[in-house]
Amino acid sequence: MKQHSARIGSIDLLRGLVMALMALDHTRDFFHSNIGGHDPLDLDFTTPAHFMTRWITHYCAPVFVFLAGMSAYLSGLKRSKADLSRFLITRGLWLVVVEITVVTFGWTFNPAYPVLLLQVIWAIGISMVALGIAVQLPYKYILVIAIIIIAGHNLLDYPEASHTGSFSFIWDVLHHGRFSFFPYLEGHNLVVVYPVIPWIGIILIGYCFGKLYEPDFDVSERKKILLYSGLGMICFFIILRLLNSYGNPFHWETQKSVLFTLFSFVDVCKYPPSLLFTCLTIGPALVFLAFSENIKSRLSQVLTVFGKVPFFYYILHIYIIHIGAVILFYASGYTSADIGGASALFLFKPNGMGFNLVGVYLIWLLLLVILYYPCKWFAGYKSRHEKAWLSYL
Secondary structure (H helix, E strand, C coil): CCCHHHHHHHHHHHHHHHHHHHHHHHHHHHHECCECCECCCCCCCCCHHHHHHHHHHHHHHHHHHHHHHHHHHHHHCCCCHHHHHHHHHHHHHHHHHHHHHHHHHHHHCCCCCCEEEECHHHHHHHHHHHHHHHCCCCHHHHHHHHHHHHHHHHHHHHHHHHCCCCCCHHHHHHHHCCCEEEEEECCEEEEECCCHHHHHHHHHHHHHHHHHHCCCCCHHHHHHHHHHHHHHHHHHHHHHHHHCCCCCCCCCCCCCCHHHHHHHHHCCCCCCCCHHHHHHHHHHHHHHHHHCCCCCCHHHHHHHHHHHCHHHHHHHHHHHHHHHHHHHHHHCCCCHHHCCCCCCCCCCCCCCCCECHHHHHHHHHHHHHHHHHHHHHHHHHHHHCCCHHHHHC
16 A cells, blocks of 8 residues: 555654754753753763753654665665665765855854864765665665674774774774864864764665655555564663673663663763664664654644754754854853854853753744744745755755
8 A cells, every 4th residue: 555645754753853852952052051061961960851851862863864764765766776876975975065064163153163073964974975885785785784783883892992092083983983073274173973884874774674665565564564673672772781791882880769770771872873872762763653654733743844854954953043042142241252262162152151951941942933934934845846956955
């Protein structure tokens, strides 16, 4: 049975949901006064509310990359392999350029570009290039490669743990990451946030799951595969995490309370995304897809609008958030002397500026309202115009 609209709707709904959560994380980055300057995942200083606000947003990047792979498969249903390969490679390279120019400026507002940030758009771009090469292979080979990367890349944790000193740029780009700075000119650095090998595995596995959405694929069978695969990944996460051995570079430990011990258990490595991180995030996403094909509500309609225009949404939300931070900066009594120097990572973001979590959540909800209308307009524009350049946005 062919259910094209329902199929696309469920994918867009999940994408829109994680993008709404992503906006919460970035709103927190700019508008939270912070808890004494500590990482909200630091169990020695955090509170349950701070921990969960940060932790829940870990679903954003892996689900977004996974769905990018799934969308690539669906795109390939109406393209030749050569055309799909060319599109993925060119779009991937385009995303890398956008990351180090438009996105980096949106984050920093520093025209001197003291840093070039290699974040999620960069990771998606490189992953798309890799997928553009891989689509020439038979489907089963792509699936095997994806599983090997996701399940095996944590073997690299062992030489990393025994390594002393800094890592090379190539090693950081491939696997280590973790916000390393690499100078390329005096006063200018590349910052590696998202190393690419694990993300390539996630986009490849997303591509493979896209096969379930072929028009003649049985709907009930698809739901069953999605559900059992998702539950299987969740169970695999629990078992492997309990063993406290492989699959994550850091072990969980007993904490001051049962709740904080649970926090330690689910606090798995995002930079780079470990095997356990991938299971914990993609597993529930598959379960969500299994149950969301026929969801119809006002909230789902709003989220679906965001999911239809992810790149447009991403760029727009960064600039709106940072412009809002500039307004707060001056409203809080800061002056031009407090903006930050040419070498500052983020301008208009002095330490301590912002609100508590309640204020952050209110600003986040306002942000989603503001984003909805331009995203709805652009989604309508894309649906009415079959132009090649729109596929790059």
